[in-house]
Amino acid sequence: MLAPLLLWLAAAGAAPPRDGLVAGRLAIYEGRALAPLRRVQDVIRQPVSLSLRRGRKVYDAALDEDGFFVIRVPAGVYRLESVGLGTRAEVIDPQQVEVRASQLLCAGTLAVSVQRLEYLGQSTLSRFDVFNDCAQLWPVLKQRAGWAGPTAIRLPRPAAFDEAPRALGAADLLCGLRAEASVSGTELALRGWYVYPLLSGLGDAGAVTVHLSAARLTRWMDPSPNFGGEVTLGPGVNVLGLLELIGVAGVRIGFEGFTTEPVLAFIVRPGSYGAAIDLRAQWTPSGPMVSVGVDLAPFFLLGSLL
Amino acid sequence: MVAAAGSGCFRLSDPVYFFKSLEVGEPPGSGYSLLYGTLVLTPGPYGTPRIDTIVLRQVGPGTRRAYWRAGEGVLFRAFRRRLVKQGTFALHLPVGIYELDHLETTGLLGQTTAWPLNEETRVVSRIYITRPGVYDWGTLRITAPEGPYRPLHIETLGDAYSAWRRDALRVLVQGTSWAPEVP
Numbered sequence: 001m002l003a004p005l006l007l008w009l010a011a012a013g014a015a016p017p018r019d020g021l022v023a024g025r026l027a028i029y030e031g032r033a034l035a036p037l038r039r040v041q042d043v044i045r046q047p048v049s050l051s052l053r054r055g056r057k058v059y060d061a062a063l064d065e066d067g068f069f070v071i072r073v074p075a076g077v078y079r080l081e082s083v084g085l086g087t088r089a090e091v092i093d094p095q096q097v098e099v100r101a102s103q104l105l106c107a108g109t110l111a112v113s114v115q116r117l118e119y120l121g122q123s124t125l126s127r128f129d130v131f132n133d134c135a136q137l138w139p140v141l142k143q144r145a146g147w148a149g150p151t152a153i154r155l156p157r158p159a160a161f162d163e164a165p166r167a168l169g170a171a172d173l174l175c176g177l178r179a180e181a182s183v184s185g186t187e188l189a190l191r192g193w194y195v196y197p198l199l200s201g202l203g204d205a206g207a208v209t210v211h212l213s214a215a216r217l218t219r220w221m222d223p224s225p226n227f228g229g230e231v232t233l234g235p236g237v238n239v240l241g242l243l244e245l246i247g248v249a250g251v252r253i254g255f256e257g258f259t260t261e262p263v264l265a266f267i268v269r270p271g272s273y274g275a276a277i278d279l280r281a282q283w284t285p286s287g288p289m290v291s292v293g294v295d296l297a298p299f300f301l302l303g304s305l306l
Numbered sequence: 307m308v309a310a311a312g313s314g315c316f317r318l319s320d321p322v323y324f325f326k327s328l329e330v331g332e333p334p335g336s337g338y339s340l341l342y343g344t345l346v347l348t349p350g351p352y353g354t355p356r357i358d359t360i361v362l363r364q365v366g367p368g369t370r371r372a373y374w375r376a377g378e379g380v381l382f383r384a385f386r387r388r389l390v391k392q393g394t395f396a397l398h399l400p401v402g403i404y405e406l407d408h409l410e411t412t413g414l415l416g417q418t419t420a421w422p423l424n425e426e427t428r429v430v431s432r433i434y435i436t437r438p439g440v441y442d443w444g445t446l447r448i449t450a451p452e453g454p455y456r457p458l459h460i461e462t463l464g465d466a467y468s469a470w471r472r473d474a475l476r477v478l479v480q481g482t483s484w485a486p487e488v489p
Binding site: 051053055056058079081082084088089091092093094121122123124128161162163164167171172175300302303304305306 | 337365367381401437438
């Protein structure tokens, strides 16, 4: 009894996903006037088409002269990225289209608006909208698809531009390590930084970064034993690739001769990402302090030499 | 030597990098295309600038603006895929519209000199990537500026998908997942 059930479950699991249908209407507007597809094709002298993509596979829709389309594809999530114009295309902001097995889904009206039909194919002067007019479209869509089964409305939704997430390799991550030595009067800080790029790469103009630092503090002129620590965290931004502006907050930890207290610091760092000068203004309950230092990112420098 | 290398005069990996071949690699995602192109620089009255980075701008869809670079000025370049060699480059790009934005030369202290392109002729370089595949941009001839602070001028040689470029591309994609796209 159990064996046939397990066999059936295994077969069901291994079976290819069942097909589903997506249907809707493609409408191209010239200004505010709806342009019949035939006129569009006459003007651009290219056939208009619509397709969905999943991975590297592209599925073309059957598109009639009224703009109604039906696509039969395996169930899954697809991307709608362009309206085909023969050898060219009007590329649109990517949309995500979900297809469910054994269902006819209405995608509504996909409207591409251009000031003049001649601009189609330039992909920079158009506007793309999705309208939910499925209530009016259903009879035609069912007839075009030859469908009497279950239906649902599922409009395309904006999809992420980049399909591949940003990948930082070991080399990129190691470049975030930075060592700094700075002096403020008699206080010497040896600071280790880790810089993580949130937006853009390290050292790129406009890069937004997160900075984590740990420091060893000493008073190098003071003969008595003294030693403190410091941990801070904060954001940074690279301005024109010429300097970094960093704001951090954290705590100074007193071990010998230092007071444990919160710290807030603002750092201007002119130079390149690999090596720069650190001009630091910081505030603690004990009072404000200004320090000057130099830092370098050893892996970044090594990477730029290799 | 390290100081001289750090100033951008040369890199320690130059002797190895010189012999490193252009590689197409594998796409970072299934929706990516391979753009293959060549830039040829003809000297102007001020000579030919040494170009080491090609910067493309994504101008569509819609208001999407992003920059894509193929250059030698990358960290640990000796251990990475070579994107550009002798003016020929191979870049992975998602669906969109691209144009050549500017060229760069890495110089003293690692600072870059940007070579802007003539606004009117930049459109000549525009390419439409409408679905994943291999796209040949052909050869673009770039004329060096006629004077300081003047833009470069581009013209296409119209040899995209020519038999000899296809042969070169076929060799390049051999053994990669791009190979079936270049029969």
